[in-house]
Amino acid sequence: MTATARADGALPGGADTACARFLGDPVAFRRLLMRGAGCLVITLGIYRFWLLTDIRQFLWSNTEIGGDVLEYLGTARELVIGFVLAVALLVPIYGAFWAATLTLALLPRLFGVLGLVLLALFGQFAVFRARRYRLSRTLFRGLRFHQTGSAWRYAASAVGWWAIVLVTLGLAYPWAQASLERYKMRHTFYGDLSGGFEGSGTRLFLRGVPMWVFTVGPLILGLTVMIRAVDFSVLAEVQTLDGEDVLAQIETANPQFAAAMLYGGLALGFSAVAAAALYPALQALLLRWWLSGLRFGEIAVTSRLRTKSIYAIYMRCVGQALMLSMVVMAAGVAIAAFMRLLSVALAVPGLTEGLSTVAVVGFYVVTALTYFMVYQQTVKLGLWQLGVQSLDLAGLGALERVKAQAVASSALGEGLVDALHVGGY
Amino acid sequence: MRPRGVGIFFDGSTSARHVVALELAHQAVIARGSECQILARWPYEVLQRVPAPAGMLRFARRGSAVPARLELRDPALMVAIDTLTAALPARRQNLWRRRVVLVVSSAGVLSAVVGGIFGLPTIADKIAPWIPLTLERELGEAVETELRLSLDLGRSAGSLECGEGPVESPGRRLVDALVSRLAMVAALPTAVKVAVIRRPESNAFALPGGHIFVYQGLLAKAEGPDELAGVIAHEIGHLAHRDGTKAVMRAAGLSFLFGMVLGDFVGGGAVVIAAKTLLRSAYSRQAEAAADAYSVELVGKAGGDARALSAILVRISGSIEPGPMIAMDHPQTADRVAAINAAASLHSARALLSPTEWAVLRRICSGT
Secondary structure (H helix, E strand, O other), rough: OOHHHHOOOOOOOOOOEEEEOOOOHHHHHHHHHHHHHHHHHHHHOOOOOHHHHHHHHHHHHEEOOEEEEEEEOOOOHHHHHHHHHHHHHHHHHHHHHHHHHHHHOOOOHHHHHHHHHHHHHHHHHHHHHHHHHHOOOOOOOOOEEEEEOOOOHHHHHHHHHHHHHHHHHOOOOOHHHHHHHHHHHHOOOEEEEEEOOOOHHHHHHHHHHHHHHHHHHHHHHHHHHHHOOOHHHHHHHHOOOOOOOOOOOOOHHOOOOHHHHHHHHHHHHHHHHHHHHHHHHHHHHHHHHHHHHHEEEOEEEEEEOOOOEEEEEEHHHHHHHHHHHHHHHHHHHHHHHHHHHHHHHHHHHHHHHHHHHHHHHHHHHHHHHHHHHHHHHHHHHHHHHHHHEEEEEEEEHHHOOEEEEEEEEOOOOHHHHHHOOOOOO | OOOEEEEEEOOEEEEOOOOEEEEOOEEEEEOOOOOOOOOEEEEHEEEHHHOOOOOOOOEEEOOOOOEEEEEEHHHHHHHHHHHHHHOHHHHHHHHHHHHHHHHHHEEEEHHHHHHHHHHHHHHHHHHHHHOOHHHHHHHHHHHHHHHHHHHHOOOOHHOOOOOOOOOOOHHHHHHHHHHHHHHHHOOOOOOOEEEEOOOOOOOOEOOOOEEEEEEEEHHHHHHHHHHHHHHHHHHHHHHOOOOOHHHHHHHHHHHHHHHHOOOOOOOHHHHHHEEEHHHHHHHHHHHHHHHHHHHHHHHHOOOOOOOOOHHHHHOOOOOOOOOOOOOOOOHHHHHHHHHHHHHOOOOOOOOOOEEEEEEEHHHOOOOO
């Protein structure tokens, strides 16, 4: 019997370390996406619950950790119910807010800020609850994961951290991430095995700060130069004037104005290019840092993720999107020509107006769905696959002693995520 | 001989992995542990196939709260168990469920679209009269602040609203006189206020709460006071029918329907906007016809030539702009002209302002 035990792909018995594999066939994933996209069009988007469930089922049941494969237990029906619940919860809130901003015209600006904060709170609440749902629907070796902890506490802390991140122009992001991840993982369990997170915010900061200097640095420098060079009293004066050539007036009063604008524009351009070029590197850094910080009891994870393979993913995505754009442009020209011919042939203006609107909407929907598919196929599947393949696990001996302790949780969070448009896997 | 092989069994209460000897017995699959003890005996009818990677079959026990799993990777055994369970009704049921979902949700989408076209306007029409006028005015004011910003052509073009300087203000007084004459006949519960704004387009619109905007471009194309009166009366008609409020309510309903329930599945909300414009233009045609009829009656009662509206409609037709507008596309203009002329023939015709007054009025946007 021990001789045949290897046939199932498991590691030799008693091994304490293992790696993870992704077994999914990209062609099967593409087929799943294409079928899903067709159903999305027919149902005007209602099929999204089923497509999302299919995608997760594919990703989960092709992820093998130490010889055993995950399973996703969630169903589309749960997502639909969660969504309906979320809508029922949000509609009165939206309605009350709408009425309040209309009738209490005295404090519209305050209400705007309050609404934004409330929306952010709801969004983070949803993110936490959706994570709880996904974990409780994840089965590994016959045991569920689960998550405890207060979603409101998490939401308050997340909104607070994001405010700090905004104020510090992103410098506080590593500590925010580390703190929030610690909260999430501390409340995450596999059976009765408690999770944890050991990623250090300071280490992430030290690794990531060069990228920050490259992207945000020039922007700050450019803006400072601009603000110091521009004479705002001149600008204010020109605002009140009613002259023809405003620029010429500014030029004579404040000679450095043009140069300041040029510096500002250059800095902005440089920052944008740097941000786009460094984004995959940041993604690799974050993914590696996050995976390597995950713990379950004595089980420790490390990630061998290579930055250049993340670049390859994005290159593929951009390449496919560019090729697609050419096809889209050609198709657009062809459709426009056809519609013109049709309008001449039919000579019924009301009808052709309606038909061309339908054609434009249809064209837009198909194009957007194709881009969506390219993104899912290259980036989403690619990141999952690379992330899984990069894993090294140690301390797996603990898996022999874990007991069940999980309860299924509702999909309300998922519904809120959907209704509020805050995405995730 | 019964098929046998090796599989993996997870009992669902611990994470222990049991390598088991599987036996496909007469009515059930039997899993035995290393000491030949029976770990699981699952009848074929409770075997539920769950997602697994290629090259593996994974089964759960249907109806069981404990997520025990049985996994097979032995090809011969996989084929054997597949044939044994293929005939079970439960497997075919799963295939059907998806199709039912597709059919039902397509029907749901159809009814949502039909509801969007027929239901929403009916609901909006029923609710609009119950909305207090003060609320309507506040709504109009909120929209107006936004609109004034987006319509303003900038400092060099002069202030947005015409009729402020010494040259323009006599024109403004005449516009006000014309409006108060119409408003007196109309006797709306809210005060009607008309502003001529410096925009080149031929357009006019009314905001909830009683504020009407006439574009300079439209005034330039008007060839007599009754044409302008016809346009303003048309907009008063929109106010009387509370079309603006109804439009806001429909828009809210539509964005809820398309944005939230049906899902913004391609992102960006563009499909929502497209669907809304399509449906909104279908609504506004009826509203326009009703406002035309109102204008004919109002101008006639005020003593003017109600047919003048059709004359200016023909002149400005072709300029298509979104929103509650006075001008639509050609065939519709023809229909509208026919309807206006048919209704207006009853009234006697006399200009609402003298030629000198009209000449003064037209200088409202001439600049200070």
